[in-house]
Amino acid sequence: MASRNVFFFFELLFWPIVGVVSIGLMARFLRLTPEQASFVLIGTIALSVVNVCQLEVAYAVLLDVWSKSLKHQFLAPMGVRHLTLGSWLVGMVRGLLIFGLLAALGWWAFDFRVLAPGPVAVATFLAGCFLNAWIVGVAVCALITLFGNRAEAFAWSSVNLVLVLAGIYYPISVLPEPVAALAAAIPLTYFLDAYRAHFGFAQEFRAPVATGLALSALYALLAHWAFWAAVQRARRTGLLLKMSE
Amino acid sequence: MRRMVPSVGMFAIDAHDVTKTFRSGWFARRETAALRGVSLSIPRGMIFGLLGPNGAGKTTLLSILTTLLTPDGGRVRVLGLDVLRDATALRRRLNMASGRPSFLWSLRVGEIIALYGRLYGLHGAALRRKVQELVELYELTPYRRVPYSELSTGLKQRVALAKALVNDPELLFLDEPTLGLDPDVSVRVRQHIARLRRERGITIVLTTHYMREAEELCDEVGFIKAGRILARGTPAELKRQIRLGEVLALKLDPPAVPWLAEAPGVLRCVEEDGWVECTVDEAEKRLPEILRALHAEGVVVRNVQVREPELEEVFVELAK
Numbered sequence: 001m002a003s004r005n006v007f008f009f010f011e012l013l014f015w016p017i018v019g020v021v022s023i024g025l026m027a028r029f030l031r032l033t034p035e036q037a038s039f040v041l042i043g044t045i046a047l048s049v050v051n052v053c054q055l056e057v058a059y060a061v062l063l064d065v066w067s068k069s070l071k072h073q074f075l076a077p078m079g080v081r082h083l084t085l086g087s088w089l090v091g092m093v094r095g096l097l098i099f100g101l102l103a104a105l106g107w108w109a110f111d112f113r114v115l116a117p118g119p120v121a122v123a124t125f126l127a128g129c130f131l132n133a134w135i136v137g138v139a140v141c142a143l144i145t146l147f148g149n150r151a152e153a154f155a156w157s158s159v160n161l162v163l164v165l166a167g168i169y170y171p172i173s174v175l176p177e178p179v180a181a182l183a184a185a186i187p188l189t190y191f192l193d194a195y196r197a198h199f200g201f202a203q204e205f206r207a208p209v210a211t212g213l214a215l216s217a218l219y220a221l222l223a224h225w226a227f228w229a230a231v232q233r234a235r236r237t238g239l240l241l242k243m244s245e
Numbered sequence: 246m247r248r249m250v251p252s253v254g255m256f257a258i259d260a261h262d263v264t265k266t267f268r269s270g271w272f273a274r275r276e277t278a279a280l281r282g283v284s285l286s287i288p289r290g291m292i293f294g295l296l297g298p299n300g301a302g303k304t305t306l307l308s309i310l311t312t313l314l315t316p317d318g319g320r321v322r323v324l325g326l327d328v329l330r331d332a333t334a335l336r337r338r339l340n341m342a343s344g345r346p347s348f349l350w351s352l353r354v355g356e357i358i359a360l361y362g363r364l365y366g367l368h369g370a371a372l373r374r375k376v377q378e379l380v381e382l383y384e385l386t387p388y389r390r391v392p393y394s395e396l397s398t399g400l401k402q403r404v405a406l407a408k409a410l411v412n413d414p415e416l417l418f419l420d421e422p423t424l425g426l427d428p429d430v431s432v433r434v435r436q437h438i439a440r441l442r443r444e445r446g447i448t449i450v451l452t453t454h455y456m457r458e459a460e461e462l463c464d465e466v467g468f469i470k471a472g473r474i475l476a477r478g479t480p481a482e483l484k485r486q487i488r489l490g491e492v493l494a495l496k497l498d499p500p501a502v503p504w505l506a507e508a509p510g511v512l513r514c515v516e517e518d519g520w521v522e523c524t525v526d527e528a529e530k531r532l533p534e535i536l537r538a539l540h541a542e543g544v545v546v547r548n549v550q551v552r553e554p555e556l557e558e559v560f561v562e563l564a565k
Binding site: 063064067068069071072073074075076077078079232235236237238240241244 | 267268304305308311312313314315333334336337340341347348349350361364365366408
């Protein structure tokens, strides 16, 4: 289907490439040190990977809402976990492709070696990105199922807010105190912190990977419950039907 | 129509006192009672028609029976399973198609059937076989690679029916299956629905606004209005229940006979296009009496027709 949809081409390739190229060129223009450049490029790559993967999870509901075919999905004998896990798997495949592509582009264009920390560190970083993508994607599904089309704009803006708070382009120590506290509640913050440490940046948190995983597990459970509860509510209120044919 | 006599455990649908109220507005203060204690039992293997005016509660009832909507009260068992407790198991055994089908616009016909096949657990060779079977059954082979958005209304309807059979359902819900179709396509869809029951033994519950469709297809029909089932039975039974009587159409010379409306057993008389149409309680008994009386008055009877009231007249009567 993606091969016939320009929309998907832009999401999957165009914007991620534009992101890395523009940030890389900006780093060159501002004469950032190689360390500083790698700091922002890691953020840019994480942003693309999380975005592509979370979109795929959110599409599990969104595409059916847009095409008014939602009821057929919920008429089938499957639970919300099948829906989200299935789309998450596809999202991870796409996320991996994007990561590989952007890593190659970063190396070729800006001599940025994102794979340098080794396979374990890369795998942990990607796992963190994918877990965050799942949480955000499922939360978007829950919001859409809870509030219908009205929630779409809110859903997208909340995704971007989460990514901005997680310190995509800056250490969260530069954030004002209450905002930094919010950032500390976002799992991606910890995975970025852990990965950037491999490029010589001081860690802002102790045991960031363990903390990130623990927070991810907590939010994953909460997001799953929220989506499940939203579907139950939609079956009760009739919203499931309103969002269908 | 063949009348089925159900025994215990033969019911595809067994609903008792089902209620559903929709709440909307700020703090859910606006309430709309969609179902007000609906009880309905439908034997397996039957084609049952649910009729009623717009907003009567047909789609709400269908949605509850398909587990898409949860009832507020009452007890609903479908194929012997509770719609709330056993919803997932039940969904494996039923399916539905709507008269206003909608699927992901960019998917091709074959992909739509395959997608929903996967959701029902089909994969590999079994999925390919099923897609092929349904594409052939609904004569969709030339359109297999056409995106959904490029299909005509009739073709979309056929895709919806193909999707609805992807899990070989025991119970099929059809929500206005011929809505907006050309007459020739409607006829074919109706023939196909009848064939589904005949060849596969599927129980079918359909809603429709077309009385002719209900009369032609359904073993029994139920009239729902304002969230209540007002009447049910075979079309013939309903006509008797509603006491619409039978119609004697007479071509007379002279054409107007005022006293006819006052004759015993005549419920009402109207003149239309040179015919006098008298609705009588029992045509077999009243026709000889009326003919004798007309003869005695010197009125010449040039033509006589006896007909049952249309189901549409029952509908109009009940919808009042």
